[in-house]
Each structure stands twice: as structure tokens, then as C-alpha cells.
Amino acid sequence: MTDASISVTQSVVEQFTERYLRSIGCSVERRDDRWLVSVPDDIDTEITHGRHTLVRGEGTPDDDSTKRLHPESAFFQQLLREAGERSPSGKLSIESESDIEIPEWIQNSAVEGQGAQFTPYYDRTAIVVLFRVGIETVSEYQQELLRAVAVDTRSEESLPKLAETFLDTTAVETETASGGAVQLTKTDVRPLLETARDLLLESVQGRLDDIHREASRAADAEVEEYRQMQQQRIQELQEAHSNLSSKINDLSENINTGDEDSRVEALRERKELKSEYEELDETLNELRERRDSGFPDRQREIRERHSLDVQVTPVTLTEVEYERGEIDFKLIDGSRHQTVTLGYGSGIGVADTVRCSSCERELTERNPLQTISDGLECQSCIKDR
Amino acid sequence: MSGYDLVDIEVTHEAADDLLDSLSEDGAEGEHLQSIQAVRLQAGQPDSELRSLKELDENSVKLLEHQVDAAYRALFEMDGKALLADEVGLGKTIEVGMILKEMHFRETDESVLILTPAQLAKQWQAELRDKFGLDFICNYDDEFEDFDAHDYIIASIDTAKSDRHRQTVLNRDWDILVLDEAHYVKNEETDRYDLIDRLSYNYAFFLTATPIQNELTDLYNVVSLLRPGLFGTRDVFHHYFVNSNQETLVNRDELQDRLNKVMIRNRREDTDIDFTDRTIDTRTFDPTPKERELYQAVSDYVKGAYSQDQGQKLVLMLLQKEVVSSPLALKQTIEKRLYDQSELTHADELESILDLIDEIDTVTKQERLLDIVEEARDNVEMGRVIVFTQFRATQQQILDRLVSEGYTVHAFHGGHSSSEKEQIVEDFEEEGGILVSTDAMSEGRNLQFCNILVNLDLPWNPMRVEQRIGRVHRIGQKRDVFIFNMALKDTVEEYVLERLYHKIDLFQQSVGELSSILSRLEESGTSFEDEIFERLVAADSEIDLENDFDTMAVDLQEQRELAGKLEKFNSGVFEGFDLGESDD
Numbered sequence: 012m013t014d015a016s017i018s019v020t021q022s023v024v025e026q027f028t029e030r031y032l033r034s035i036g037c038s039v040e041r042r043d044d045r046w047l048v049s050v051p052d053d054i055d056t057e058i059t060h061g062r063h064t065l066v067r068g069e070g071t072p073d074d075d076s077t078k079r080l081h082p083e084s085a086f087f088q089q090l091l092r093e094a095g096e097r098s099p100s101g102k103l104s105i106e107s108e109s110d111i112e113i114p115e116w117i118q119n120s121a122v123e124g125q126g127a128q129f130t131p132y133y134d135r136t137a138i139v140v141l142f143r144v145g146i147e148t149v150s151e152y153q154q155e156l157l158r159a160v161a162v163d164t165r166s167e168e169s170l171p172k173l174a175e176t177f178l179d180t181t182a183v184e185t186e187t188a189s190g191g192a193v194q195l196t197k198t199d200v201r202p203l204l205e206t207a208r209d210l211l212l213e214s215v216q217g218r219l220d221d222i223h224r225e226a227s228r229a230a231d232a233e234v235e236e237y238r239q240m241q242q243q244r245i246q247e248l249q250e251a252h253s254n255l256s257s258k259i260n261d262l263s264e265n266i267n268t269g270d271e272d273s274r275v276e277a278l279r280e281r282k283e284l285k286s287e288y289e290e291l292d293e294t295l296n297e298l299r300e301r302r303d304s305g306f307p308d309r310q311r312e313i314r315e316r317h318s319l320d321v322q323v324t325p326v327t328l329t330e331v332e333y334e335r336g337e338i339d340f341k342l343i344d345g346s347r348h349q350t351v352t353l354g355y356g357s358g359i360g361v362a363d364t365v366r367c368s369s370c371e372r373e374l375t376e377r378n379p380l381q382t383i384s385d386g387l388e389c390q391s392c393i394k395d396r
Numbered sequence: 397m398s399g400y401d402l403v404d405i406e407v408t409h410e411a412a413d414d415l416l417d418s419l420s421e422d423g424a425e426g427e428h429l430q431s432i433q434a435v436r437l438q439a440g441q442p443d444s445e446l447r448s449l450k451e452l453d454e455n456s457v458k459l460l461e462h463q464v465d466a467a468y469r470a471l472f473e474m475d476g477k478a479l480l481a482d483e484v485g486l487g488k489t490i491e492v493g494m495i496l497k498e499m500h501f502r503e504t505d506e507s508v509l510i511l512t513p514a515q516l517a518k519q520w521q522a523e524l525r526d527k528f529g530l531d532f533i534c535n536y537d538d539e540f541e542d543f544d545a546h547d548y549i550i551a552s553i554d555t556a557k558s559d560r561h562r563q564t565v566l567n568r569d570w571d572i573l574v575l576d577e578a579h580y581v582k583n584e585e586t587d588r589y590d591l592i593d594r595l596s597y598n599y600a601f602f603l604t605a606t607p608i609q610n611e612l613t614d615l616y617n618v619v620s621l622l623r624p625g626l627f628g629t630r631d632v633f634h635h636y637f638v639n640s641n642q643e644t645l646v647n648r649d650e651l652q653d654r655l656n657k658v659m660i661r662n663r664r665e666d667t668d669i670d671f672t673d674r675t676i677d678t679r680t681f682d683p684t685p686k687e688r689e690l691y692q693a694v695s696d697y698v699k700g701a702y703s704q705d706q707g708q709k710l711v712l713m714l715l716q717k718e719v720v721s722s723p724l725a726l727k728q729t730i731e732k733r734l735y736d737q738s739e740l741t742h743a744d745e746l747e748s749i750l751d752l753i754d755e756i757d758t759v760t761k762q763e764r765l766l767d768i769v770e771e772a773r774d775n776v777e778m779g780r781v782i783v784f785t786q787f788r789a790t791q792q793q794i795l796d797r798l799v800s801e802g803y804t805v806h807a808f809h810g811g812h813s814s815s816e817k818e819q820i821v822e823d824f825e826e827e828g829g830i831l832v833s834t835d836a837m838s839e840g841r842n843l844q845f846c847n848i849l850v851n852l853d854l855p856w857n858p859m860r861v862e863q864r865i866g867r868v869h870r871i872g873q874k875r876d877v878f879i880f881n882m883a884l885k886d887t888v889e890e891y892v893l894e895r896l897y898h899k900i901d902l903f904q905q906s907v908g909e910l911s912s913i914l915s916r917l918e919e920s921g922t923s924f925e926d927e928i929f930e931r932l933v934a935a936d937s938e939i940d941l942e943n944d945f946d947t948m949a950v951d952l953q954e955q956r957e958l959a960g961k962l963e964k965f966n967s968g969v970f971e972g973f974d975l976g977e978s979d980d
Binding site: 103228 | 402403404405406407408409410412414415416417418419420421422423424425426427428429430431432433434435436437438439440441442620624625626627628629630631632
């Protein structure tokens with residue numbers, strides 16, 4: 012599924028900023044690296060009203076009346092937030108006059124195409140949703156994706172081609188797009204949004220799997236490290252344990268052989284050591300037990316900490332009108348002419364799968380049309396002969 | 397990769413109420429399009445670029461494409477944690493300089509710690525200052541207090557891990573950690589490894605040309621310091637990537653894929669570095685009988701004095717070096733010693749050395765230098781020659797002699813201000829003639845317009861020699877370079893030249909190759925200069941001395957061969973040669 016993000020160059024920043032400011036009613040006067048912007052009092056914006064100077068590129072920091080304009084500047088980020096929230100839903104039309112999309116099995120074909128004629132029969136509606144997907148784990152940097160998903164409102168079929176066309180249509184270079192008022196209601200949209208969410212998750216599954224594997228590996232390494240540390244601790248405790256034990260033995264001998272004073276002292280000392288010994292014994296046993304059962308609590312804690320948190324947020328929703336009908340492709344191969352009629356949609360391209368009339372294999376980019384002398388025959392067929 | 401349990405994935409769908417509510421709001425024409433564009437821009441990465449590039453002085457550093465590319469990838473594609481593993485001689489230091497410059501420009505470098513092998517610390521300091529305008533304090537500087545007293549520090553890793561400093565180093569949260577010769581932390585049981593493992597930092601750049609020293613586990617250790625967990629546990633790593641029976645690599649593609657997330661390795665053949673040829677002409681001359689007598693007297697004095705008082709080592713070493721540079725240099729040091737110091741050992745011997753100096757009327761090296769510069773005057777563009785000496789007194793004497801012969805001369809030494817230095821280099825380029833310089837001619841100076849260099853005397857530190865040559869034989873030099881070495885027969889200089897430098901092919905090595913040889917040597921804990929001096933004073937006879945130097949040369953050769961083998965081995969692992977086909 013196509014990445015919907017747009018990389019932010021300085022020229023894009025300037026293009027968008029100027030257009031946005033003018034669209035909300037500000038005036039912009041460009042003077043080389045400085046823009047004089049005037050924000051009238053009566054417009055609804057978070058940008059401070061009054062006169063500002065925008066300075067292109069980086070350099071000295073912002074002050075009250077001078078703001079920097081570059082991809083990471085605070086002013087531009089504020090502007091994006093505001094513009095993004097202004098009208099998150101709306102309507103766009105994909106016109107039938109838009110470029111006809113010739114299928115790749117014709118483009119790569121030895122047969123020449125001689126034009127195409129699209130006849131729209133009916134209007135269809137789809138929704139295109141831009142989803143923000145945040146993926147977070149402790150071992151990897153947080154990743155944010157923006158993905159477009161298109162779903163036909165009637166059939167709920169996924170329309171990946173339409174999503175691509177939508178992204179092309181809404182590039183920063185596009186200044187206007189025909190639309191009109193949204194027809195769909197909340198009730199219409201809810202189930203479609205569910206479908207779109209499922210499609211989205213399917214589309215990012217590969218990416219999630221990769222990150223999931225990495226996070227799992229990182230967790231595993233940490234568990235192993237912990238296990239080794241505890242093993243080392245057990246060894247240290249065992250050593251201390253046996254030291255204490257031999258000290259106690261020595262004291263017992265003193266008790267049996269020494270005079271009264273030293274016996275009393277040895278008894279007192281042995282008592283202290285014994286209680287220390289028992290404590291150590293308990294710790295050691297507990298640690299061994301935990302080790303033998305694989306430190307389940309700690310494992311759980313580590314794996315929980317490394318777990319993946321995926322947040323899916325629909326950020327914009329667009330009702331898209333497109334047309335469906337039939338398209339005629341005129342093909343010429345030497346003296347032979349043939350017209351192929353296929354189901355077609357504006358923005359989604361050819362909707363039908365076409366098969367070789369001889370072997371029934373699907374015509375594709377890699378197995379294009381080879382000849383029309385005896386029906387539509389594919390490249391593989393000709394090669395096999 | 398099997399053998400581990402999967403962690404949980406939790407997917408949360410944020411409520412869409414606000415979005416659905418907005419369906420009923422009528423926006424102005426075009427507003428929705430702008431919202432879509434704004435959201436898409438918010439998700440986009442700023443078109444990252446190295447913004448500090450244009451701040452660099454082109455005269456100080458000329459960046460190559462692969463270096464800029466490595467800096468870019470380390471910063472923007474690896475999120476500031478990268479193992480820079482270019483083959484030797486491709487300028488890893490430059491890549492780090494670029495990275496640090498960029499981070500400085502973006503103000504993400506409040507505290508930076510660069511850890512290097514001891515002998516490379518000062519060189520790092522000079523390079524970062526001269527090429528990138530970045531000022532670091534080095535733990536060998538007098539002003540250095542401790543690791544919590546400065547924000548930009550270059551230190552030897554062994555100083556940092558010493559009992560005295562270790563805790564201070566660890567107590568601090570560093571913004572950036574740079575670790576040169578990162579293969580020294582390959583062993584997880586060493587104090588060095590432990591130090592790096594415990595250090596707290598946000599960004600880290602490790603450098604090595606040979607990430608693997610003995611076995612693939614080395615790579616596991618180094619990479620795991622940078623990106624813990626990338627390779628999972630040690631056992632799983634081993635099990636998965638090494639076929640232990642045949643010691644071959646398995647799953648090589650996946651190893652490459654994972655390494656690509658953290659390691660950058662440029663190969664020489666992939667870059668456009670193309671050096672011109674270097675011709676070495678070593679000329680040894682018979683000293684005059686007076687010079688011979690003086691050399692013998694000084695050597696005897698040094699030997700005797702050192703056997704009585706090893707605390708004088710530095711001065712004695714200086715005398716031994718000066719006697720082959722010029723009588724004047726020697727004279728000034730002895731006079732200073734005689735008249736400035738109240739307590740003196742063997743004053744009478746020194747007095748008689750002074751007498752011997754006064755008797756010398758012909759300084760052989762200076763006379764022979766005239767042959768070289770005259771040849772250059774006839775054959776080379778504007779007769780440009782650079783003459784290097786270690787001593788100011790020698791420099792002055794040569795300058796006087798050359799002027800008396802009618803040559804245009806320029807003097808360059810550490811006493812000039814930096815604007816004066818710039819002017820001197822400029823004059824030399826415009827007027828031609830002879831530039832007589834001490835080793836204060838720093839890294840950053842660009843002297844490719846000259847292609848003849850004379851070593852009037854030789855530093856006992858091979859890095860120094862290479863640095864001299866590096867001033868003229870560098871990227872951008874379009875002509876072949878000629879190096880003349882001058883030495884007096886049967887002197888320490890001849891030994892150093894013939895027995896050591898030529899044996900390791902010093903004059904044909906690049907800085908990168910040399911530093912990898914020397915840092916290996918340094919592992920044994922001795923400095924090159926000390927080693928030479930100790931051998932010189934300890935030898936009982938000339939034959940002893942020759943044998944001693946031969947032994948040292950053998951050591952060096954071994955280090956060189958080892959360094960070469962390692963480099964080859966690493967190419968094998970990373971490019972897929974030598975270890976045979978992958979088993980999968």
C-alpha cells in the first residue's frame with residue numbers, strides 16, 4: 012500500500028505556506044528571503060493577528076514578529092496542525108477526463124494500441140481514509156506511517172488503484188480539486204471505516220512482522236542477559252554459603268576445645284553466623300527455584316516491556332466520486348485490427364482480468380499480449396511454440 | 397530466525413468520532429484538499445540534508461562523496477547509532493568530523509566523548525580543529541581537569557577506564573560517544589568492553605576497518621554495544637549465522653540485511669580516490685670527520701647520562717635527535733641546559749661537546765640540500781620545495797643558508813598566528829621557492845600545489861612522517877610526488893630509516909594503514925619513540941644495535957602482515973569471498 016507521506020522540502024514548505032495563508036485571507040508580500048504577512052483580525056486562525064515577517068530558511072531564532080520558515084520550523088509545524096484540523100473530511104471527484112490508464116499487458120505488448128474510448132455508465136462512490144499508524148517498542152525507534160485506504164461504498168471492495176490516484180490528485184502541486192458537499196452520513200461511513208481498518212492492518216502486516224521479530228529478539232537477548240546475571244549471582248552466593256559453612260565448622264571446633272570465655276564468644280558468633288547462613292540458604296534456594304522455572308515473572312516483565320504497541324488513527328476521510336463504465340482499446344497488429352472492450356473505472360483503471368484466448372493464462376505486465384491474429388494470445392504461448 | 401518467543405502486539409484503534417462529526421460540517425472550497433496535504437506533510441520526513449556542509453572551509457577539508465554519504469546515512473538512516481567500517485584509508489575520521497559538525501550545527505552535541513587509542517588522541521584533536529573547526533580538549537592537554545569538567549573531550553580509552561576516571565566518565569550522560577578502533581572492545585570480558593557497555597549516551601559512532609578480529613562473535617559484541625538486541629542472544633546468533641563444523645557463514649543475506657541497519661562499509665574500489673605515484677629518494681651522506689666526532693661524543697654522553705639518571709630521558713632523546721639535525725639546534729639546547737639549570741650532571745662533558753660544535757664549519761646535510769633545491773629550481777614549476785625539520789634552530793640555519801644562495805624562502809613554524817600562517821602558505825603558492833617548515837604545519841593546510849618534499853631530519857614517530865607527506869600527497873594532488881629523505885651514515889637516523897621505515901614500507905603507506913599497524917603495536921604498551929631510544933642506549937655494540945633494530949622491524953612487519961590479513965579476512969566476510977559459498 013502506498014506511503015501517503017510527502018517529503019518536506021523547502022520549496023514545498025513555501026508553496027504550501029503561501030497558498031494556505033492566502034486561502035484563509037492573509038496577504039503575503041514576498042521580498043527575497045523575507046515575506047511580509049498580514050493577518051486580518053477577523054479571520055479564524057491560531058496565527059497571531061497583525062503583521063509578521065517570515066524569514067526563509069534557518070538562522071536566528073523566532074521572536075514576536077519574525078518567524079522562521081523551513082521544514083522543521085515551529086511556525087510551519089503550527090500551520091500544518093491548523094490546516095490539517097480545519098477540514099478533515101470532504102469530497103473530491105476523480106474526473107472521467109483524467110488520463111486513461113492503459114493496462115501494462117498492452118503497454119508491454121508487441122501489438123500497437125491505437126487509442127481508447129471510455130464510456131462511463133454510472134457514478135460510484137468510495138471513501139478514502141488516511142490512517143496514521145504509530146508503532147512503538149522499547150527496542151526500536153517509534154515509527155509513524157501514513158497510509159491511504161480506498162473502499163467502494165456499495166460493494167466495500169478494496170480499491171488500491173483509487174487510493175494511488177487519490178494521492179496523486181492531492182499532491183502539494185494541486186491547488187484546487189472539484190468536490191462539493193459530502194453526501195455520506197455517519198451511519199453510512201461507520202461500517203466502511205471498519206472495513207478500511209481491516210484492509211489497513213492487512214497492508215501493514217509485513218512491516219509489523221519485521222518489527223515484531225526484532226522486538227522479540229531484543230527481548231530474548233535481555234532475558235538471556237538477566238539469566239546469566241542471576242547465574243553469576245547464584246555462584247557468588249554459593250561461594251559465600253560454603254565460606255560461612257566452613258567458618259561455622261571452625262567455630263564449632265573452638266567451642267569444643269577452647270576455655271570458657273572463648274567458648275561463649277564462639278557460641279555467640281556461631282549463632283550470628285548460623286542465622287546469616289540460614290538467610291543465605293533461603294535466598295539461594297529461592298533464586299535456584301526461580302532459575303529452574305525460568306524466571307517467569309522477570310521474563311513476563313521483559314516481554315511485556317518489549318511488546319509492540321500499534322495505534323491506528325483515521326485522520327482524514329474523503330468521499331470520492333468516480334465513474335464506472337466500459338473502455339474500448341483499439342489494437343493494431345500489421346493489417347489486423349481488433350477492439351477489446353473491458354470494464355473500467357476512472358481512477359481505478361481496468362477492472363477486468365483478461366486471459367489468453369489460447370492458453371487461458373492471465374495477461375500481465377510480465378506476460379503481455381503478443382498477437383491478435385487469432386484472438387488475444389499471450390507471450391508465453393508464442394514462446395512455447 | 398527461530399529460537400525465541402514472540403512478544404505481544406497490541407493494536408489500538410483510536411476513536412473516529414471527531415472525524416465522523418466533521419462530515420456534517422460544510423468546509424469552504426479547497427479546505428479539505430489543504431487538510432489532506434497538511435496531514436501528508438506532517439507525516440513526511442523533512443528532506444534531510446547535511447546543512448553544515450556549506451559552513452566548511454573548502455581549503456581545509458575536501459569531502460568525498462562516499463564520506464558525505466556515510467555521514468548522511470549514519471545520521472538520518474541509522475538514527476545516530478552507526479558502525480563506520482570503511483576499509484582503511486578512506487577517511488573514517490572525516491566521516492565522524494562531518495557528523496559531529498552537523499550535530500554541532502543542529503545543537504545536539506552538548507557533551508561529546510571521543511575515545512581513541514592513546515597515540516591517536518592528539519591527531520584526532522588536530523584534525524577536528526583544523527578541518528572542521530571543532531575544539532576538543534584532549535586528556536593529554538595541560539588544561540584537562542577531569543571528565544566532568546569539559547564538554548568536548550578526546551581521551552584515550554585506557555585513561556577513561558582507569559580507576560581514577562572511570563566513575564566520572566560513567567556518571568555522566570553523554571550526548572555523543574565516538575569510539576575509534578572499535579575492535580578493541582570486541583571481547584566482552586575486558587574492562588574496555590565493560591566501560592562502553594555501561595556508558596550512557598544518546599548517539600554513538602564506532603569506527604573500525606576490521607570489525608572482525610578473530611571470529612564472528614567479535615562482530616556480535618561490537619554491534620550489540622551499539623544496537624542491543626539486533627542480533628538476539630549470543631547463542632542464537634552463533635547458531636544461526638555460523639556453521640560451527642566448517643566455520644563457514646550461513647544465512648549470509650540475512651546477516652547483511654541486519655548489518656545494513658547499523659554498519660556502513662565503503663570499499664576502496666567503490667570510491668573515486670585515485671592517488672598519484674609517490675617516489676622516494678633516500679640519500680645518505682658521509683658526515684665530515686668533525687661531524688662524526690660530534691655524533692660519537694653526543695651518543696656517548698646520552699648513553700652515560702641515561703644509565704645514571706633515567707629521569708632525563710626526554711632531554712637526552714632531544715640531544716640525540718638534534719645532533720643529526722644541525723649543530724646549531726644541539727648547541728642551543730646544551731647552552732640552555734648549561735646556563736639555565738643550576739644543578740647539572742656532567743657539565744664538563746657538555747662543555748667539550750660545545751667545543752666540538754664550534755669546530756664544525758661544514759654542515760653536510762645543508763650543503764647537500766642545495767643539490768636538491770637546485771634541481772627543483774630547474775625542473776619544477778616555480779621551484780617549489782617544502783623542507784621539513786623538527787627544530788626551529790635548524791630551520792633558521794637553513795633559511796639563512798638558502799637566502800645567501802639567492803633562493804626565495806618562506807618560514808613556517810608554531811610561533812605564527814593562524815592568519816600569518818595562512819599568509820605564508822599563500823605567499824609560497826604565489827611566489828614559489830622554498831618553504832622551510834617545522835612539524836607545526838598542521839593537518840588542515842592544503843599544499844597540493846607543491847609536489848616535492850624534503851625530510852631534512854626524521855621524526856622517530858612514523859605517524860609524524862606520514863603526516864608530513866600527507867600535506868602534499870593527498871586527494872587533489874595531480875602530479876607525482878617526490879620525497880627526499882636525508883640521513884647521515886652510521887647514525888641513529890640511518891638505522892631508523894633503513895632498518896625500520898623502509899622495512900615497513902612506511903613511505904608508501906597511507907595514514908589509515910599506518911594507524912592500524914601502530915595501534916596494534918600500541919596494544920603492547922610502548923611508544924615508538926621510546927622503543928627506538930631504549931634500543932639505542934641499551935645496545936653494547938654496533939652489531940647489537942643493528943640486531944635490535946632488526947627485531948623491532950620484524951615486530952612491525954608482523955603487525956603489518958596481521959593488519960593486512962585482518963583486512964583481507966574482513967573483506968571476505970563482508971563481500972562474500974574466501975569463506976566459501978554460503979551454506980544455505
